[in-house]
Amino acid sequence: MRVTDTTARARNPLAFLEAEIEELKANGLYRRLRVVQSEQRSRCVIDGREVITLSSNNYLGLNTHPRLKAAALEAVQRFGAGSGAVRTIAGTMSLHEELEARLATFKHTEAVLTFQSGFTANTGVIPILAPEGAVIVSDALNHASIIDGIRLTRAERKIFPHSDMEALTTTLREIRKTDAHRTILVITDGVFSMDGDIARLPEIVDAAEAADAIVMVDDAHASGVLGRNGRGSVDHFDLNGRVQVQVGTLSKAIGVLGGYVAGPASLRTVLEHRARPFLFSTSHPPAVAAACLAAIDVLESEPELIERLWQNARHFKTGLERLGFNTGKSETPITPVIVGAGAVAHRFSDRLFEEGVFAMGIGFPTVPEEKSRVRTIVTAEHSREELDTCLGVFERVGRQLAII
Numbered sequence: 393m394r395v396t397d398t399t400a401r402a403r404n405p406l407a408f409l410e411a412e413i414e415e416l417k418a419n420g421l422y423r424r425l426r427v428v429q430s431e432q433r434s435r436c437v438i439d440g441r442e443v444i445t446l447s448s449n450n451y452l453g454l455n456t457h458p459r460l461k462a463a464a465l466e467a468v469q470r471f472g473a474g475s476g477a478v479r480t481i482a483g484t485m486s487l488h489e490e491l492e493a494r495l496a497t498f499k500h501t502e503a504v505l506t507f508q509s510g511f512t513a514n515t516g517v518i519p520i521l522a523p524e525g526a527v528i529v530s531d532a533l534n535h536a537s538i539i540d541g542i543r544l545t546r547a548e549r550k551i552f553p554h555s556d557m558e559a560l561t562t563t564l565r566e567i568r569k570t571d572a573h574r575t576i577l578v579i580t581d582g583v584f585s586m587d588g589d590i591a592r593l594p595e596i597v598d599a600a601e602a603a604d605a606i607v608m609v610d611d612a613h614a615s616g617v618l619g620r621n622g623r624g625s626v627d628h629f630d631l632n633g634r635v636q637v638q639v640g641t642l643s644k645a646i647g648v649l650g651g652y653v654a655g656p657a658s659l660r661t662v663l664e665h666r667a668r669p670f671l672f673s674t675s676h677p678p679a680v681a682a683a684c685l686a687a688i689d690v691l692e693s694e695p696e697l698i699e700r701l702w703q704n705a706r707h708f709k710t711g712l713e714r715l716g717f718n719t720g721k722s723e724t725p726i727t728p729v730i731v732g733a734g735a736v737a738h739r740f741s742d743r744l745f746e747e748g749v750f751a752m753g754i755g756f757p758t759v760p761e762e763k764s765r766v767r768t769i770v771t772a773e774h775s776r777e778e779l780d781t782c783l784g785v786f787e788r789v790g791r792q793l794a795i796i
């Protein structure tokens with residue numbers, strides 16, 4: 393018996409997981425998830441401590457908005473807790489169709505198809521837009537879900553340095569020179585999530601038009617933040633009609649969960665027939681679709697939320713800069729505080745948390761090691777007083793750690 397026991401242990405087929413955890417620890421990358429124990433508002437309880445959070449994507453405070461909560465509760469009463477199946481079998485409910493029609497009107501596009509998340513929207517749509525033989529031209533800082541979507545294709549990939557318009561233009565010209573008919577797909581984030589800078593969309597569209605390329609923008613951090621009533625980066629730059637495919641998320645400023653692809657009706661039809669996350673994964677519960685519909689009502693009827701978001705963003709960013717922090721090239725409510733080494737960023741984040749401010753430390757491999765940072769996101773919900781409290785804590789801890 394003892395021999396068998398020893399053999400069983402020696403052959404633990406999952407032993408590599410322990411080794412991986414040791415490696416994470418050795419590289420200073422091991423972390424525990426922080427647990428939110430209250431509603432997620434500007435002030436919330438995390439790991440047993442009341443803190444002001446600067447880490448939520450809940451830009452407009454919609455995830456606790458009374459109209460969204462009421463819509464979700466009513467949908468549960470009327471339609472139940474789950475949707476029962478994938479969309480192509482019996483999982484398309486009237487609320488899903490209503491949400492898509494509403495989003496299409498909102499985005500000024502012919503049609504919209506929703507997905508379970510922004511992540512699955514990208515992994516669903518990219519293989520459709522870039523069949524074998526196509527070439528994808530992608531910004532180096534695009535989101536992980538775009539990278540994974542690209543990995544699912546058999547298309548050729550060309551990555552251009554972040555927001556380098558010369559490199560993009562040259563790449564497109566070269567591709568077109570060698571093949572006049574090849575499908576070219578240019579993909580960019582609308583707002584880049586680690587630096588808070590906005591894609592140079594007018595130049596991207598000009599370059600793409602000159603090369604007869606498709607443009608796809610992933611507006612996860614721009615939905616509800618940029619453009620009229622939060623319509624996104626395409627509307628922000630008045631490029632409606634010149635960007636063929638817009639991906640959005642319903643999980644960030646919209647306050648709920650989900651992703652969508654907005655574009656021509658033909659795209660929606662092909663996605664319905666071919667996009668794998670749509671075909672093989674169950675649709676949103678009714679409460680999610682209903683809350684998203686209520687969120688669009690709020691975007692249209694309470695534009696002051698977006699106004700307040702931007703006032704808060706300006707106030708906080710200016711405050712950090714006055715204190716002497718390096719905030720990089722942020723142009724949006726995402727403001728990185730760049731500190732250098734990863735260990736410093738994590739120490740900074742831990743100390744801020746002890747002082748009642750939650751802002752995540754981010755290091756390699758998400759950003760280059762020497763540009764490790766604490767990332768802050770302000771929302772419409774933060775009061776001036778809360779933001780000033782945060783600035784005071786940043787100043788105190790920043791001086792203690794000799795960052796400023």
Ligand SMILES: *Cc1c(COP(=O)(O)O)cnc(C)c1O
Nearest residue numbers: 509510511535585612641643650
């Ligand atoms: C957050 C994010 C996503 C994923 O959206 P989810 O709805 O959370 O899955 C996709 N793309 C970008 C650029 C993002 O920032």
